[in-house]
Amino acid sequence: MDVELIEIRDFIATHHPFDLLPAVVLSDVAGKLEARYARQGKRMIAIGDHVEHLYIVRTGAVETHDPSGQLLARKGEGETFGVDALLHGGEAKNRVDVLEDSLIYALPGAEFHDLRKTYKQFAYFFEPAGGNRLRSGLREANNRSAGHLNLMSMHLGDMLRRAPLTIGPDTTIQDTARTMRTENVSCLLVVDDGGTLTGIVTDRDMRSRVVAEALPYTAPVSTVMTADPLRLSADDYLFDAMLLMSRNAIHHLPVLRDGVLAGVITSTDLVQTQSTSSIHLVRDIYKRDTAEGMRDALELVPDLTLQLVDSGASAHNIGHVISTLSDAATVRLMALAEQRLGPPPIPFVWLAAGSQARHEQTARSDQDNCLLLDDSYDPEKHGEYFQAFTKTVCDGLNICGYVYCPGEVMAMTERWRQPLKTWKQYFNKWIDQPDPKALMHASVFFDMRPVFGNHSLFHDLRASVLKKTKGSRIFLAYMASNALSRQPPLGFFRNLVLVRGGEHNQTLDLKHRGIVPIVDLARVYALDAGAEVVNTLDRLDTARDMGSVSKDGAADLRDAWDFISTMRLKHQALRIRANKKADNYISPDELSNFEKSNLKDAFSVVKTMQGALATAYQTGRL
Amino acid sequence: MLRHLIGTDMARKILWLRCRPGPLKxxxxxxxxxxDTPWSAVEFLAIDLETTGLNPEQDEIISIGYAPVRRGAVVFSESGHHLARPTRPVPEESAVIHGLLDRHLQAAPPLETxxxxxxxxxxxxxxxxxxxDVERxxxxxxxxxxxxxxxxxxxxDTLRIEKRVLERRQDAITRGALRLNAARERYNLPRYKAHDARLDAIGAGELFLAQVAHMDTKKPPRLEEVITG
Known part of the structure; x- marks a missing residue:
C-alpha cells in the first residue's frame, strides 16, 4: 500500500490488545479492515450466524446476549466482539445488537487467527474465559515492573545453587539422617537406579513418620518418603513454586530441567528472595515491652508494603504478612497484660474479626476483635479481670495505630466479651432474625479467627454456627442480598463510573466497589458450603470444591480479587512513596489502557457473579 | 447530449464500440x-480527487483515492491512492487545503499513467x-x-443525498452543514482529521453506508434510489 491509513492505525493502536502489536503490524492490520455501519436496533449477529470477522467498535456501542436473554457484555469504542464465535469454529452462540448508531471495523477471521498465532500476548487477551485473560494480564502487568527481583519473571532454574543430593530407595533411615546432617540440608531426593525421581524425604518426615511412629532406623527410606512428589520445571517461575508450596503446605520442591533432576527449591529460598524484613519485624515486636515501643517498630509497615509490592509479592501474600504483624502485636500485648494482671482465671480465646481475620489487611486499619470465654465464666468472679485485660490490649492496639473500632466491635466492649453460650445465642438470633443490623453483625463476626488462647472454644462455636447456617436458605438469601448492596463501578456502556464530588472526586473506590463485593460474595458461598476458612481466596477454593460456586466462577473471582487488590496495593505504594496517606481511591489517569481494560474485566466478573447470586437466591423477592 | 437522447446504458455501449482498444474500451x-438491483448487490467505488482548482477544463488532478464498497462494507484492503504529477506548479491556495506541494508531486507519475x-x-x-460534480x-x-x-x-453523490435528507426533514441548511465531516457527525461517524484522498474516499464510503442504513424504505433500497445522477 503506497500511503498508510495512519488515522485508522492510530485508532487501533490506542486500544487494547492491539497496543501490544508492533507498529508495522498495526499498519498492516489497518489496511486489512473493512468498515461497516449499523443503525441502532439492528441485529449485528444472530445466534447461529456464521461469523467471519473480528469486529472492533469505532464509534457507537453494541451489546451481547446469550440465548437465554441474559446480558453478557456491552462494548463501546475500541472494544471487540465476535471473538467467541471466531474461537469456536465461527458459529455465533450469542446475539449482538446495536445500541447506538455504530461504525464498526471488521478484521477478516484469517488475519485474526494469524495475529493470534504470531503474537502471544495478543492471543492471551482473547482466551475464551475472561478469567484467563485477566490471569495473563496480571502476569503481564507484573512482568512490566522490571528492575526488581520478581517472582513472576525469575525462573526456578536461576535459583538452583547446588546439584541435587540424592539417595537410593534402599538407603536406611539412619544413613539418610546422617547424610542430611553432614550435608546440612533439610531434605533429600530419592532416585532409582536410572536416576529417576521416585520420592522426597524431609526433616519433617523424620519427625512425624520415623520418630513419632517409632520405626526402626534400619528400615529403608522408601517406607517413609513421600513417593512421586510434586515437582516443577526449571522454566517455571518462582511464583509457580510459591503457589504450589502454599497450596499444598509443603516446603520443598524438586526441580527438573529437560526431565532431568536439577535441584530443590525450598521455601527458605523463596523467602530469601523477598525481603526478610517481615520476619525481623515480627521478632522486633516480640522484644518490645510497651505499646509505644511496638508502635515504633510498626512504623516500618508502609516501607515493608512498598518492598513487597516491588518484589512482586502477590496481594494474597502481602495480606498475610501484614495481618501476621497485627497478630504479633496483639499476642505481645496480651502477654504484657498477663504480666501485669496475672494469669487468666478461666480459659478464653482472643478472636480477630474483619480483614485481620481474613488475612487481608493492607495497611494498619481499625481494630476489630472480640473475646470468647469458657462457659464457666462468672461475671461476679471473672468480670473485672477480663475487663481490665481486654481494655489493656485494646488500648495498646490503639497506641500501635490500630485505632478503636468506631462500631465498638472490640473485646473491651462488654457485649463482645462473652462466654460461649452467649455467643451461640447471638449467632442463633442473627441467623433466625436476619434484620439489617443482624446482617451487619453477621458479616463482621462470620469472619473470625483465633489469635491467642484456647482454640477449642472457638472450634466449638464455629461448628455450631456452620451447622446452623449451612442450608439455611432464608438466612443465606438475606446474606446474598446484603452482598449485592455494593456494585462494581461499571456503567451502562462498560465505562468506569467515577466517584463524583467530595474529597475523592473523579476516582474509583477500589475497596468498597471492587474488593468488598468479592469478599461478600465469597462469604455467602462459604457459608452455603459450610466452609470453615475465612480468607477470601481460600473461601472461593473451598466453595468451588463443595460446589456452591462454579469452577469458572471461582477462578474468575479469584483473579478479579487478585487484580483489584494488586492494583490497590500498587496505588498505596505510590502514595506512600510520595509521602501521602495510603488510600483506596485511584484516578483513571494513573492507569494505562491495558490496566483499565483488565480492571473492567475484573469488575465485569464481579457484576456477572452478583447477577448469578441474585438469581440463585431470588434476592429480588425478599 | 447523447445520453439524454438514448439513455446512459445505450450511450455506454456506443462509447464502447467507438473506443480504440485500451483502458477506456x-x-x-x-x-x-x-x-432495479438491490443496493447491497451492487459494487460501488468510493472515490475522491484532489485538484489544483475547481475548473475541469483548466485545473489538474493531483491525487486520486478510492475504496470499494461491497456488501455493505468499505474494503480498505482494495483501497488505493495515487498521486499525479501536474504539468504546471500547484497554486498555493490549493496546496494549503490538501497539503500536497510540488516536491511531493515531482516524483509522481503523470496522469496518463x-x-x-x-x-x-x-x-x-x-x-x-x-x-x-468534481469527480465527474x-x-x-x-x-x-x-x-x-x-x-x-x-x-x-453523498452530498446530494444529505441535502435531500435535510430538506425532507425541513431542517434549515446552514453554511458548512453539507461538508463531509459535518454530515458524518450526524450519523455518529468519527471525525477523520487527515485530508488525504484515500481517507476522504473511505469517509464518503462510510457516509454512504450510514445514509442507506437510515433510509426508511421497507425493502433494501434499489440502485436507482441511491443514484443521484
Whole structure:
C-alpha cells in the first residue's frame, strides 16, 4: 500500500490488545479492515450466524446476549466482539445488537487467527474465559515492573545453587539422617537406579513418620518418603513454586530441567528472595515491652508494603504478612497484660474479626476483635479481670495505630466479651432474625479467627454456627442480598463510573466497589458450603470444591480479587512513596489502557457473579 | 447530449464500440448492474480527487483515492491512492487545503499513467463521491483529453443525498452543514482529521453506508434510489 491509513492505525493502536502489536503490524492490520455501519436496533449477529470477522467498535456501542436473554457484555469504542464465535469454529452462540448508531471495523477471521498465532500476548487477551485473560494480564502487568527481583519473571532454574543430593530407595533411615546432617540440608531426593525421581524425604518426615511412629532406623527410606512428589520445571517461575508450596503446605520442591533432576527449591529460598524484613519485624515486636515501643517498630509497615509490592509479592501474600504483624502485636500485648494482671482465671480465646481475620489487611486499619470465654465464666468472679485485660490490649492496639473500632466491635466492649453460650445465642438470633443490623453483625463476626488462647472454644462455636447456617436458605438469601448492596463501578456502556464530588472526586473506590463485593460474595458461598476458612481466596477454593460456586466462577473471582487488590496495593505504594496517606481511591489517569481494560474485566466478573447470586437466591423477592 | 437522447446504458455501449482498444474500451466492456438491483448487490467505488482548482477544463488532478464498497462494507484492503504529477506548479491556495506541494508531486507519475489504474478500479462499479460534480467533471475531462472519449457513468453523490435528507426533514441548511465531516457527525461517524484522498474516499464510503442504513424504505433500497445522477 503506497500511503498508510495512519488515522485508522492510530485508532487501533490506542486500544487494547492491539497496543501490544508492533507498529508495522498495526499498519498492516489497518489496511486489512473493512468498515461497516449499523443503525441502532439492528441485529449485528444472530445466534447461529456464521461469523467471519473480528469486529472492533469505532464509534457507537453494541451489546451481547446469550440465548437465554441474559446480558453478557456491552462494548463501546475500541472494544471487540465476535471473538467467541471466531474461537469456536465461527458459529455465533450469542446475539449482538446495536445500541447506538455504530461504525464498526471488521478484521477478516484469517488475519485474526494469524495475529493470534504470531503474537502471544495478543492471543492471551482473547482466551475464551475472561478469567484467563485477566490471569495473563496480571502476569503481564507484573512482568512490566522490571528492575526488581520478581517472582513472576525469575525462573526456578536461576535459583538452583547446588546439584541435587540424592539417595537410593534402599538407603536406611539412619544413613539418610546422617547424610542430611553432614550435608546440612533439610531434605533429600530419592532416585532409582536410572536416576529417576521416585520420592522426597524431609526433616519433617523424620519427625512425624520415623520418630513419632517409632520405626526402626534400619528400615529403608522408601517406607517413609513421600513417593512421586510434586515437582516443577526449571522454566517455571518462582511464583509457580510459591503457589504450589502454599497450596499444598509443603516446603520443598524438586526441580527438573529437560526431565532431568536439577535441584530443590525450598521455601527458605523463596523467602530469601523477598525481603526478610517481615520476619525481623515480627521478632522486633516480640522484644518490645510497651505499646509505644511496638508502635515504633510498626512504623516500618508502609516501607515493608512498598518492598513487597516491588518484589512482586502477590496481594494474597502481602495480606498475610501484614495481618501476621497485627497478630504479633496483639499476642505481645496480651502477654504484657498477663504480666501485669496475672494469669487468666478461666480459659478464653482472643478472636480477630474483619480483614485481620481474613488475612487481608493492607495497611494498619481499625481494630476489630472480640473475646470468647469458657462457659464457666462468672461475671461476679471473672468480670473485672477480663475487663481490665481486654481494655489493656485494646488500648495498646490503639497506641500501635490500630485505632478503636468506631462500631465498638472490640473485646473491651462488654457485649463482645462473652462466654460461649452467649455467643451461640447471638449467632442463633442473627441467623433466625436476619434484620439489617443482624446482617451487619453477621458479616463482621462470620469472619473470625483465633489469635491467642484456647482454640477449642472457638472450634466449638464455629461448628455450631456452620451447622446452623449451612442450608439455611432464608438466612443465606438475606446474606446474598446484603452482598449485592455494593456494585462494581461499571456503567451502562462498560465505562468506569467515577466517584463524583467530595474529597475523592473523579476516582474509583477500589475497596468498597471492587474488593468488598468479592469478599461478600465469597462469604455467602462459604457459608452455603459450610466452609470453615475465612480468607477470601481460600473461601472461593473451598466453595468451588463443595460446589456452591462454579469452577469458572471461582477462578474468575479469584483473579478479579487478585487484580483489584494488586492494583490497590500498587496505588498505596505510590502514595506512600510520595509521602501521602495510603488510600483506596485511584484516578483513571494513573492507569494505562491495558490496566483499565483488565480492571473492567475484573469488575465485569464481579457484576456477572452478583447477577448469578441474585438469581440463585431470588434476592429480588425478599 | 447523447445520453439524454438514448439513455446512459445505450450511450455506454456506443462509447464502447467507438473506443480504440485500451483502458477506456476495457472499462466500458463491463456493465454495472441494472437500476432495479438491490443496493447491497451492487459494487460501488468510493472515490475522491484532489485538484489544483475547481475548473475541469483548466485545473489538474493531483491525487486520486478510492475504496470499494461491497456488501455493505468499505474494503480498505482494495483501497488505493495515487498521486499525479501536474504539468504546471500547484497554486498555493490549493496546496494549503490538501497539503500536497510540488516536491511531493515531482516524483509522481503523470496522469496518463494513473488514469488507467483508476479506470480499472472503477470497472463494473458505481462511483460514490461527496460532491460528485468534481469527480465527474475532472475524470470526464481527463478521459476526453487523454483517451479521446468521455467518461459516462452515473454517480452516487453523498452530498446530494444529505441535502435531500435535510430538506425532507425541513431542517434549515446552514453554511458548512453539507461538508463531509459535518454530515458524518450526524450519523455518529468519527471525525477523520487527515485530508488525504484515500481517507476522504473511505469517509464518503462510510457516509454512504450510514445514509442507506437510515433510509426508511421497507425493502433494501434499489440502485436507482441511491443514484443521484
Amino acid at each position: 476495457d472499462y466500458y466492456a463491463v456493465d454495472y448492474p441494472t437500476l 494513473v488514469l488507467p489504474r483508476v479506470l480499472r478500479a472503477m470497472t463494473g462499479r458505481v462511483p460514490v463521491a461527496h460532491f460528485a 467533471g475532472f475524470l470526464d475531462a481527463a478521459c476526453r483529453r487523454l483517451l479521446g472519449h468521455p467518461l459516462l457513468v452515473p454517480y452516487v
